[in-house]
Amino acid sequence: MYQLLIHQRKEKLRSPFWSKNILLNILLGFVGFWLLIMALTASIAAIRIISEFYSGLEPIEVFTGLLFYFFVYDLISRFFLQQLPTMSIQPYRTLPLGKGKLLHYPLIRSVFSFFNFLPLFLIVPFFIMVVCAGSPAIFSFAWVITLLCFIGVNNFLNFSIKKQFISKPALILLLFGMTGILLFLDLREIFKVSQWFAKFVMYISGAPVLVMVPVSLVILSYRLAYRTLRKNFYPEESQASRTTKGSFTFLSRYGETGELLGIELKMILRNKRPRSVMIFSLIFLGYGMILYDDPDNLVKLMMGGFLLTFAFALNYGQFLFSWEGSYFDSYLANKISAFHYIRSKYLFFAAAGIIGFLLSSPYILISPKIIFVNLAMLFYNVGISSILLLVFCTNNSTSIDLGTSQIMNFQGTGAIQFLMIFPLIGIPLVIHVLFYFLGIREYSILGIGILGLIGIILSGYLMQMVTRLFLSRKHQMASGFRKIK
Amino acid sequence: MIKFDNIIKVYGAKFSLSIPELIISQKESVGLVGNNGSGKTTLLSLGIDLIRPTTGSVLSRGEIVSESDEWKGYTGSYLNESFLIPFLTPMKFLSFIGQLHGKNRSDVMNFLDQNSGFFMENIGSQKYIRELSAGNKNKIGILAALLPEPEIVILDEPFSNLDPGSRSWLKAKLRKLHGEGITIIISSHDLNHVTEVCNRILLLDNGNIIKDLSTNNETLQELENYFSMQVSSYTD
Structure with missing residues (x-):
């Protein structure tokens, strides 16, 4: 596994793109840094903002509700931006490495993505400053575990969504459509999904045994991603059906x-x-x-x-x-x-x-x-x-x-x-x-x-x-x- | 027919090819041999204006190839995969090439009928070129080079990746074309193939033509001696 990690690093560092476009990489690094700073600031300032705009409400619950929007945004931005660490496994397939290992590798590797650090910057400062400071230890612990689990769910779910998008785009568009409707209902205050989400998280944190629920959600999403990758193990089988239609013969005229x-x-x-x-x-x-x-x-x-x-x-x-x-x-x-x-x-x-x-x-x-x-x-x-x-x-x-x-x-x-x-x-x-x-x-x-x-x-x-x-x-x-x- | 005049090609700081003068006349079929990096592909690429010489010029029928497009009408070439359009089906690709040379679909079909000994049976399949095996890609490229009925044929290692049947077919084809007065320039690592097909052999080493032989019974032996001597000088 460690060797694979090293190979992947080399694949990246030695790609002609990396060495050529230092400027672009600096720019990307800067954007990433800026996002982290923004998340950190938002997290630290959250308690003041909440007590000003949502006075009288439980701040932790409000913050959790707001995180719901972040998780939706997170999933969408992952879909568009996160690169899956699918190192070309072709050269390794005939080597004595278990199939399982080759498939678990990209999944585990994805945990160290920038997209998983960003939410940490948003959650952890608030967790330390507000939740830990004002709540019992068990409650705080259950709260943060639950939220971390949602980051994991997003991370692994993204694998399945992306792979499915290639073969069944309609299904994924439907999923996005439904998310859009839920958001609409929420913002129009017809059906407050974010409040339900917050209540759900608060309830689990109050009864720590229930932490098993988000944890099993992570495991479920991991299994799902693993199964999707396994199905796509043979590249010639996973090729999306294609047509040679659209021959544009009329243009020959x-x-x-x-x-x-x-x-x-x-x-x-x-x-x-x-x-x-x-x-x-x-x-x-x-x-x-x-x-x-x-x-x-x-x-x-x-x-x-x-x-x-x-x-x-x-x-x-x-x-x-x-x-x-x-x-x-x-x-x-x-x-x-x-x-x-x-x-x-x-x-x-x-x-x-x-x-x-x-x-x-x-x-x-x-x-x-x-x-x-x-x-x-x-x-x-x-x-x-x-x-x-x-x-x-x-x-x-x-x-x-x-x-x-x-x-x-x-x-x-x-x-x-x-x-x-x-x-x-x-x-x-x-x-x-x-x-x-x-x-x-x-x-x-x-x-x-x-x-x-x-x-x-x-x-x-x-x-x-x-x-x-x-x-x-x-x-x-x-x-x-x-x-x- | 084709004249290399005072050619020097330098890549970066690395010297790649130097040809003071080389004239290839119409009746010739020329084979290039030499180790990797000796300048075979560079020479062929210069001949069809894929790269520009650092100094000197290449003339085809008296016209400088980088300043005229005339040669494209009578020169058929295939050097490597970048001559193929990967997302087209073989048939579509060939009819595209045919069209560029004013040939309609039935001309292309006739051409394929005449050369049916060469390609795989499934040339009409709906697979894209990028999905074909290396040998079949090579075949499509060679067919595309021959399709316009060129008067000069330039091929880089045409025998590589071919199955035995197609190899002997291609040898016969090139000899036949040569008999019809078509100029042939190929490179190959297989000394048997070039000595069978070509009546003139150019031996390249480190960017220089060090031997210019007209093929006879002893040529194959001479070339084999040369390369085995090189090997023994390395091992000593």
Whole structure:
């Protein structure tokens, strides 16, 4: 077991990504540190906040009730962010290691995840300062054990949820839907789940023998995760059923460009990482709910229009060419005109923009203005952003492993991915400010739309420029793509 | 036909390949032999503009390959897996390559009928290329290289991972193509294969062409002697 732990450490430290992206790792470390500090502060300040807002109520019970929300948030954020420590067990399968050991290993390893430390920072200070100080020892002990158990349940449950999501996405969406309804009922004070949760925890703490209940919940969730992993032990069996449908044969009619576009669409649909980018982009559409809180705020509307019409194009497009890293050579050695290749990318962005525009059109219910702003931003994105993205992406030279998960996966991410967003968002903002000082603020959206239209009209010429740039950089890109294999 | 002119290729600080002059004419079928790291793949990659030489240039029919796309129309190549698109079915991949060279589906089917001795029977299966075995991937890549009816064929270790039947089929095929006047450039670790297929052998060592032989009865023996001498010089 210890050897396995060491191997996994090495796998991480020696991965080309780790050594290359020190900056990104520092950034992630900083975010993690900040979260821990926030949790610690919240925990220490909790008693004061509770006695101010919930005066007259039992503080421990209130705190426990609030923790319910945290556990829900915790499970969701784990689902999206926590990487399961599934070291590739393939090389070990023929070695004299028990099957059980290989499966228990990732489960035990997951206990040492950041996601389990964060709740400790939230619970332990409150436990020491308030619970221990004011309650009998047995009560305090039972209370903290119960809550720790819930962290464990979340941790192991996440394994099962994630694995099930691949094979039965509907089931998991249903689960999330139900959680959403419960939260809704709770916040509307129709059925206070959080209060029931708090009462449940308090009751157990009062009768310490009942601590067996949360403990057995942990064991149950562990068994469930173990069984799920065991079922997925044989990779060729666990492959989700796939179809070769969606052959996009109609695109072949549009010559080489259409053919290349068809291949790209297949790549997205038939590979894990681009597919999950697509799904995440759909979630992105929900941003409108937050951004459109004030329909008279033109800047917010612009941001909304920019992001909503181009969510997928941005998320996917920032790694353009990198997606094709593993077979880029086949494009270089075959009779493919570089111009047609670039044009297929441009048309892809345009199509993605139009789809984004259509999907975000229901926001018209919030304000009819939104549709006009979005249309102008669509023109801008197709005419200007697409070309800029193409230009930036000729700097991409890290191949992306298509089969890996998107979650916390920064393969392909370089400084350029962080920087490219600034000019894209900056141009419309500059136009807006310019129009503002000219005193014709109302026309800035029109100006942005017209700029986009000019870009679309000149697209043939712009694409030729990008093609020349691409040709001058293709060797560099290709040699980068060949490195990680 | 293909001319390597004053080529030097340096990777980082490491010297990789140096060819003062190499001319491969149309009637030739050339075999590259040499140990790992001797520069075989580098030479082939330079020939199809996958990498750029540090100095010098590669010309195909008088045109510099990095400045023209003409050669793509008459050159069929397969170096490694990165020439395959992993998430397509073999059939779709081949018809894609065919389409790029103006061939429709029935042209592709005809081509497959003519070469049915080579591929596995289940070429029409719905498996994706990434799910195929190494040998079958190799076969798809070679077929894709031959499909456009190229006038120059460039293959890197085409015999590796092939089953015995396909090996002898491929040998016969390459000889037949050579007889039809098609230029062949391959590399191989199997001295038997190259001496059977090629009429000119280039022996590379540490990035230099140290022998340029036209194949005759003694060539195989000569090459075997060379490599066994190398081994004995290591063990001494």
